[in-house]
Amino acid sequence: MNDVMPEGEAIRLFTVPITQEFAQEAAAILARFRELADEALRVEDPEAFARNTGSPFRTEAAELDALSEPLRSERRNLHGMLLDTANLTKDNAFDHVRALEHDILMQPPPVWSPLTLSRVVMEGVLFSEYLFDPTIPLNRRLARLAGMWRTDATYVQKQAEAHGQEPAEAAQMLTYVEDALRKCQATEQHNKHGKLIGYSFGSESAALDINITERAAKAMPNWLPAPYRLTSGAAHNRPAAPRTWRVATASSVKRPP
Incomplete structure (x- = not known):
């Protein structure tokens, strides 16, 4: 598609590519996929689910059971956060x-x-x-959990400070998380400047947070290029949509002297 506008043509910053019929079909498809996802994630028989020793979650739980106390309990608590995270993420996405x-x-x-x-x-x-x-192996999953938990605790601290809490009070969550990760024997990873950049469990490590843009490119290689980056302009109210920006600044558009 040619982004350069012909001489004398009015600037068209955006054309709405949607009709009412298309919107109705799209809404119906979205509703159906949401229902299918809900059915797939619903646990009808919790006891049967708990007995499913072939599931990755149960396999990793058994691996943790082989550890001695108190490390076993500490790492099981960290691993158990996966279930809470799954429910929170599901509810957020469905909303x-x-x-x-x-x-x-x-x-x-x-x-x-x-x-x-x-x-x-x-x-x-x-x-x-x-x-x-x-x-991925259990220890890398634990490292990913540790990094994201630590990152979120930092956000909680900043939010508390923004609401006027004293530094010591605002840091309570971060202090709790750091103590819990020490008990899990998570090893901090630092860069050459001493900055914390992630955690490791044994030989497996992970960064403090997920790189969503890179993850989207790897998870959806056959979709639109950089699907997560493509929606950035809309989410942040910035002129980052490539076609809009290029049309608005095209060299063929006449500007006043």
Whole structure:
């Protein structure tokens, strides 16, 4: 598609590529996929699920059971955060999918809000895929959990300080997490400047946080190029959509002297 506008043509910053019929079909498809996902994640028989020793979660739980106390309990507590994280991520994603189902039906058709809602869902899916990746060993999963837990504790501290809490009080969550990770015998990883950049368990390590942009490119290689980056402009209210920016600044557009 040629982004250079013909001489004398009016500037067209955006064309809405959606019809009411398309929006209705898209909303119905979104609702159906959400229902299928909910059915797939629903546990009808918790006792049978607990007895499923072939599941990766149960296999890793058995591996942790082989450790001696108190390390066993500490690492089992960390590993158990996966289930809470799964439920939180699922509920968050479903809320945004439901919002998207209604959003795309609005008149006049929305342009930017569907991109932002889709980005949140994408982030939740990638977050879950990062933590639940079945191809990685237990210790790398623990390292990923440790890094993200530590990162979130830092965000909690900053939020508390922004609301006027005293530094010692605001740091309570971070102090708790750091103490818990020490009890798990998580090894801190630092760069050459001494900055904390991640954790390791044995020979397996992970960064403090997930790189969503890189993860999206690896998880969805056959989709649009850089799918997560593509929605950045809409989510942050910046002119980052490539076509919009290039058209608006095209050399063929006449500017006043």
